[in-house]
Amino acid sequence: xxxxxxxxxxxxxxxxxxxxxxxxxLERAMRRAxxxxxxxxxxxxxxxxxxxxxxxxxxxGEAELLAFHLEEGADPNAIKERLSxxxxxxxxxxxxxxxxxxxxxxxxxxxxLAEYVITVTGRIDAEQVREGVGKLLxxxxxxxxxxxxxxxxxxxxxPLIHSLEVAEVSEREVTLRARLTTGSHGGARPQEIVQLLGxxxxxxxxxxxxxxxxxxxxxxxxxxxxxxxxxxxxxxxPSKS
Amino acid sequence: xxxxxxxPFTFSFCLAMRDSDFDVLLSxxxxxxRYTDGEWNAVHKEPRSVRARAALIYxxxxxxxxxxxxxxxxxxxxxxxxxxxxxxxxxxWPDMEAELRSRGLPxxxxxxxxxxxxxxxxxxxxPYELTYANVLNVLDLGGVPIRAAERGEEDPxxxxxxxxxxxxxxxxxxxxxxxxxxxxxxxxxxxxxxxxPSRAEALEKLAQVAGVYVPSRYEAxxxxxxxxxxxxxxxxxxxxxxxxxxxxxxxxxxxxRQIVPFLDTVHSRVTLEIMRGCARGCRFCQAGxxxxxxxxxxxxxxxxQAEEAVATTGYDEISLxxxxxxxxxxxxxxxxxxxxxxxxxxxxxxxxSLRADAFSVELANTIQQVRKTGLTFAPxxxxxxxxxxxxxxxxxxxxxxxxxxxxxxxxxxLKLYFMIGLPTETDDEVAAIGELVHRLxxxxxxxxxxxxxxxxxxxxxxxxxxxxxxxxxWTPQEPTDGLVRKLGVLQRTLRGRHVKLSWSDPATSALEAxxxxxDRRVGRVIEGxxxxxxxxxxxxxxxxxxxxxxxxxxxxxxxxDYANAALGFDERLAWDHVSCGVGKEALRAEAVAxxxxxxx
Numbered sequence: 001x002x003x004x005x006x007x008x009x010x011x012x013x014x015x016x017x018x019x020x021x022x023x024x025x026l027e028r029a030m031r032r033a034x035x036x037x038x039x040x041x042x043x044x045x046x047x048x049x050x051x052x053x054x055x056x057x058x059x060x061g062e063a064e065l066l067a068f069h070l071e072e073g074a075d076p077n078a079i080k081e082r083l084s085x086x087x088x089x090x091x092x093x094x095x096x097x098x099x100x101x102x103x104x105x106x107x108x109x110x111x112x113l114a115e116y117v118i119t120v121t122g123r124i125d126a127e128q129v130r131e132g133v134g135k136l137l138x139x140x141x142x143x144x145x146x147x148x149x150x151x152x153x154x155x156x157x158x159p160l161i162h163s164l165e166v167a168e169v170s171e172r173e174v175t176l177r178a179r180l181t182t183g184s185h186g187g188a189r190p191q192e193i194v195q196l197l198g199x200x201x202x203x204x205x206x207x208x209x210x211x212x213x214x215x216x217x218x219x220x221x222x223x224x225x226x227x228x229x230x231x232x233x234x235x236x237x238p239s240k241s
Numbered sequence: 242x243x244x245x246x247x248x249p250f251t252f253s254f255c256l257a258m259r260d261s262d263f264d265v266l267l268s269x270x271x272x273x274x275r276y277t278d279g280e281w282n283a284v285h286k287e288p289r290s291v292r293a294r295a296a297l298i299y300x301x302x303x304x305x306x307x308x309x310x311x312x313x314x315x316x317x318x319x320x321x322x323x324x325x326x327x328x329x330x331x332x333x334w335p336d337m338e339a340e341l342r343s344r345g346l347p348x349x350x351x352x353x354x355x356x357x358x359x360x361x362x363x364x365x366x367x368p369y370e371l372t373y374a375n376v377l378n379v380l381d382l383g384g385v386p387i388r389a390a391e392r393g394e395e396d397p398x399x400x401x402x403x404x405x406x407x408x409x410x411x412x413x414x415x416x417x418x419x420x421x422x423x424x425x426x427x428x429x430x431x432x433x434x435x436x437x438p439s440r441a442e443a444l445e446k447l448a449q450v451a452g453v454y455v456p457s458r459y460e461a462x463x464x465x466x467x468x469x470x471x472x473x474x475x476x477x478x479x480x481x482x483x484x485x486x487x488x489x490x491x492x493x494x495x496x497x498r499q500i501v502p503f504l505d506t507v508h509s510r511v512t513l514e515i516m517r518g519c520a521r522g523c524r525f526c527q528a529g530x531x532x533x534x535x536x537x538x539x540x541x542x543x544x545x546q547a548e549e550a551v552a553t554t555g556y557d558e559i560s561l562x563x564x565x566x567x568x569x570x571x572x573x574x575x576x577x578x579x580x581x582x583x584x585x586x587x588x589x590x591x592x593x594s595l596r597a598d599a600f601s602v603e604l605a606n607t608i609q610q611v612r613k614t615g616l617t618f619a620p621x622x623x624x625x626x627x628x629x630x631x632x633x634x635x636x637x638x639x640x641x642x643x644x645x646x647x648x649x650x651x652x653x654x655l656k657l658y659f660m661i662g663l664p665t666e667t668d669d670e671v672a673a674i675g676e677l678v679h680r681l682x683x684x685x686x687x688x689x690x691x692x693x694x695x696x697x698x699x700x701x702x703x704x705x706x707x708x709x710x711x712x713x714x715w716t717p718q719e720p721t722d723g724l725v726r727k728l729g730v731l732q733r734t735l736r737g738r739h740v741k742l743s744w745s746d747p748a749t750s751a752l753e754a755x756x757x758x759x760d761r762r763v764g765r766v767i768e769g770x771x772x773x774x775x776x777x778x779x780x781x782x783x784x785x786x787x788x789x790x791x792x793x794x795x796x797x798x799x800x801x802d803y804a805n806a807a808l809g810f811d812e813r814l815a816w817d818h819v820s821c822g823v824g825k826e827a828l829r830a831e832a833v834a835x836x837x838x839x840x841x
Contacts, residue, residue, distance in 0.1 A: 028554065032554070058268055
C-alpha cells in the first residue's frame with residue numbers, strides 16, 4: 001500500500017464541471033490508467049481518495065489537490081504520466097508525490113485559506129474599483145445574505161477576507177487578488193467579493209482563478225505529514241493576517 | 242452538398258460565438274456541463290477532412306440523451322468512417338433556450354459549437370411521442386426551417402429514426418426522410434446520399450436506401466376522423482416501406498469507446514447490448530413487435546466488448562441491455578463469467594430487465610452479492626385472465642415463487658409495474674392489483690420475520706396506450722376520466738406502510754396515444770402546441786394538457802378520434818404503409834385471440 005498526493009490544474013475547458021462531477025471524472029481516469037486504488041473495507045467498498053477544497057462552478061485553479069491510496073507502490077512520475085494520458089482536456093496533472101504513511105482521515109482538513117485572482121472584463125471605472133476595495137477593507141463588518149442556505153442567514157465577510165488588492169486595472173479590465181478563508185467551517189466566496197464591489201453589473205465577464213490553498217497560522221487541524229514541505233507553505237507562505 | 246461546407250472561411254463562421262459570450266451563457270444556466278463538450282471519448286474531426294458532417298440529436302435534455310445507446314452507436318459508426326463526421330446536440334433546458342432566444346444565438350453542436358443549420362445532415366431520434374415538440378424546438382433554435390417543404394439548398398437534410406419511426410405520420414412533414422428500423426448499417430448509406438450535389442438528388446438517393454421513407458413522395462388521403470386513411474405513393478415511390486434490421490448482431494458495430502459524460506446521467510455505466518428483440522410476444526408491446534426477431538450476441542463477444550469498454554471508459558458498472566436480459570439463452574454463463582472477471586476489480590454488473598420468476602432472482606443473487614438494491618418485476622396485470630388477454634406469460638405462482646426466492650436470499654425491496662386501462666379490464670381487476678400487493682406484503686412479512694421493517698414494495702402504474710403495429714392497434718384507449726377513476730380504485734385498495742404507489746398522469750398517456758396513432762393532421766397540432774410553448778412534455782412540471790387540447794380544437798380535430806376510437810380491422814390506417822415484419826393478418830389473428838382468451 002502506498003499513499004500519494006497530486007496537484008492538478010483545472011483549466012478553462014472544464015471550469016463548468018462541478019466538484020462532484022470532477023471527482024467522478026478523476027476516479028474514472030484513475031481506473032482507465034490502471035492505477036489500482038485501495039478500497040475501503042465494509043459493505044459498500046469505495047476507493048480511498050480525498051480531495052482538497054472544491055472550486056466554485058465556473059472557476060479555474062492551479063492548486064487543486066487529490067490524495068489517494070494505491071495497492072502497490074509506484075514511481076510518482078510514472079503515475080503522473082499514466083494519469084495524464086487518461087484525462088479529458090483541461091484537467092492537467094502538475095505534480096504527484098509520495099506521502100508514505102499518510103492516512104485518509106488526515107485529508108486536507110487543515111486547508112483554510114485560498115488565494116484567488118479575479119478578472120473582470122467590461123466597462124470598468126478604475127477609481128471606483130480602488131475606492132470600493134479600500135472601503136471594504138476599512139469596514140468593521142460586511143454583512144451579506146446567503147440565500148442558498150435554509151434558513152436564510154447573514155454572514156459577516158470581513159473577518160473572512162485576509163487580503164484584497166487591485167493587481168491591475170484598465171478601462172476594459174480589472175484584476176483583483178484576494179485571500180479568503182475557505183473550508184468546511186465556512187468561508188468567503190470570491191463571487192461575494194465581486195458582488196460587494198458592484199462589479200457583476202453591465203454583463204461584465206468575471207473569471208475566477210484559484211492560485212493557491214494554504215494552512216493559515218491559526219489552523220488547528222492536523223497537518224498531513226510532508227504535504228506542505230513539497231508544496232504550498234514553502235511556495236507562497238501563509239497569510240500574515 | 243453545400244458549397245459552404247467546404248469553404249475555408251466557414252470554420253471561423255462556425256465558431257461565431259466567442260468563448261467569452263459562451264461563458265456568459267453558461268454562467269446563467271443550471272448544469273452548464275450539459276453544453277460544454279470535452280467528455281472523455283468525444284470525437285473532434287476537422288470539418289474540412291470529411292465529405293459530410295452530421296449532427297446527431299436526441300430531443301431531450303443532455304442527461305437523458307447521453308443515456309441512449311442508439312446515439313452512441315450512430316456516433317461511433319459515423320466517426321469511424323473516414324468520409325463522415327458526427328457531432329451531438331440535445332434539447333436545451335428552458336433556461337438555456339431563453340438565453341439563446343433573448344440574444345438571438347443559434348443552438349449549436351457540442352463538439353465544434355457549429356450552428357445546426359450549417360450541418361449537411363441532421364439525424365434526430367424519435368424516442369417517444371412526448372418529445373416531439375422538442376424536435377421542432379431544436380430545429381428552430383438551430384436555424385433550420387421546421388417544415389421539410391420550406392427547406393432550401395442551403396439547409397441540412399433532416400432525417401428521423403428510432404422507435405417513433407414506425408408510425409411516422411405525425412412527424413412526416415418535418416422530416417426530409419425517416420429511417421424505419423435499425424440504423425447502424427443504414428446511417429452510412431444515408432450520409433452517402435446526403436453528399437449528392439443538390440437537395441433533390443439527395444432525396445432521390447435517400448429514397449433508394451432500404452428502410453428509408455421520404456414523406457414528400459407520398460400524399461395523405463383521409464378516410465374519416467382519426468387515423469383512418471392512407472398514404473399514396475407518388476412518382477414511383479414504393480407503396481410500402483420495409484423496416485430495416487441488422488441481420489447479424491454479432492457482427493454489427495458496437496461502440497466500446499462510449500462517451501463518458503461529466504454529468505451524472507440516467508445510466509452512468511457501460512451499456513452492453515446482449516440481445517435485441519424479444520421472443521415473448523406481449524400484445525401491448527410495440528418494441529416487442531417492431532424489433533423482431535430476437536438476436537443475441539455470444540458470450541465471447543460480450544466478454545471482449547465488456548473488457549474494451551471498461552478499459553476505455555473507466556466505469557465501475559456494466560449494465561446488460563435487452564428487453565428481457567434473462568431470455569438470453571446463455572445468460573447464466575454470461576453473468577457468471579462477467580462476475581468472475583470483473584467482481585475482483587470492484588466492477589459491478591447490473592441486470593435491469595428481469596422476469597418475475599425464481600430463475601431471475603437466482604441470477605440477480607449471483608451478480609449482486611454485496612449490494613442488494615432492489616428487484617423489479619412487471620406483472621402488468623393482477624388477474625391471470627387479464628394477463629392472458631395481453632399475453633403476458635406470467636402466473637401468480639411465478640410471481641410468488643420469485644418473491645419467495647427474493648426474500649429468502651435477503652432482498653427487502655421490490656418494485657412492481659402494472660398497467661391500467663388494459664383491453665377488457667374491469668374495475669374489479671384494478672382492485673385486484675391492491676389485493677395482490679396485499680397478499681404479497683402479508684407473505685413478505687412472514688417470510689422476512691425480523692427484517693420486515695425494511696420491506697418496501699413500490700407499485701408503479703401507467704395507463705395502457707394502444708400502439709401501431711401491435712395486436713391492440715385497433716383497440717380504443719380508455720378515456721382519461723375512466724383512467725382517473727381506476728387510479729382512485731387503486732388508491733383505495735392499495736394500503737399499508739410498506740407500499741408506495743406511483744403513477745403516470747393519465748393525461749400524458751392520452752396525448753401519447755393520440756400522437757402514436759396520429760396522422761399528418763396531428764403533425765399540425767404538434768406544430769401549433771410547440772408554437773404555443775410546449776416543451777419537455779414528458780417532464781411532468783412542463784406538461785400542460787390544455788395547450789394541446791386547444792391546439793386540437795384549433796385544427797378542428799378531436800384527440801379522442803385518435804386515442805379512444807375503436808378502429809375497424811378493414812379500415813386503412815395512417816401507418817399501414819410501414820411494414821414492421823408482422824403482417825396485418827397476423828396482428829388481427831392475435832387481436833381476436835386476445836378477446837377469446839379473455840372469455841374464460
